Amino acid sequence: MNIENSDTINTENSSNMLDTSDTEELDTADMSEEKDSEKPKNFHQILKTKFIEGGAGFMGIVLLTLILGLALCIERILYLHAAGATNNEELLQSIQAALKNGGVEKAKEICRNSSGPIASIFYQGLERSEKGIDAVEKSIVAYGSVQMGLLERGTTWISLFIALAPMLGFMGTVIGMIQAFDKIEAAGDMQPSLVAGGIKVALLTTVFGLIV
Numbered sequence: 001m002n003i004e005n006s007d008t009i010n011t012e013n014s015s016n017m018l019d020t021s022d023t024e025e026l027d028t029a030d031m032s033e034e035k036d037s038e039k040p041k042n043f044h045q046i047l048k049t050k051f052i053e054g055g056a057g058f059m060g061i062v063l064l065t066l067i068l069g070l071a072l073c074i075e076r077i078l079y080l081h082a083a084g085a086t087n088n089e090e091l092l093q094s095i096q097a098a099l100k101n102g103g104v105e106k107a108k109e110i111c112r113n114s115s116g117p118i119a120s121i122f123y124q125g126l127e128r129s130e131k132g133i134d135a136v137e138k139s140i141v142a143y144g145s146v147q148m149g150l151l152e153r154g155t156t157w158i159s160l161f162i163a164l165a166p167m168l169g170f171m172g173t174v175i176g177m178i179q180a181f182d183k184i185e186a187a188g189d190m191q192p193s194l195v196a197g198g199i200k201v202a203l204l205t206t207v208f209g210l211i212v
Contacts, residue, residue, distance in 0.1 A: 062205070180199050
């Protein structure tokens with residue numbers, strides 16, 4: 001009997017130890033999960049989460065305006081950088097030296113081999129040098145306007161996207177508020193949980209529109 005009792009006690013002790021170890025493992029897992037949940041999210045994760053919560057419709061359109069606007073800005077930056085890569089003072093000195101030594105054709109050759117709007121304007125003036133100073137001035141003014149148009153090309157679209165993104169955000173705000181009031185009307189009761197989702201979408205679209 002003593003042997004049987006001791007076996008029973010040992011079995012109970014071992015089962016209690018197993019239960020205790022399992023409980024400790026579960027507590028450890030819960031604590032690790034809580035620690036993981038308590039870890040602060042970085043800005044990228046927060047932005048991604050809020051973007052998804054804002055709704056795919058208007059947020060996608062706002063994102064599209066951002067991408068197109070950035071693409072146009074990068075293209076303009078590269079174009080303006082290439083246009084300003086030529087040293088205009090050195091170009092002017094080279095043209096003056098060519099006019100003194102080799103004549104108009106030598107100066108035109110220098111302009112043809114140089115990049116940038118200034119070289120193109122000089123070339124148009126030299127092309128009409130035989131027609132007199134008035135013709136040269138008119139050609140420089142006219143072709144200067146052409147080059148200015150090339151430099152400003154695409155800025156209208158950039159301005160459009162800058163103005164469009166906040167308007168899309170405000171439109172999302174209006175639609176979100178309408179959805180919130182529709183839920184209130186359907187439920188017949190003013191509960192914060194009913195309108196919280198619609199107001200959240202409304203505010204998120206506004207925020208992202210203003211950021212763009």
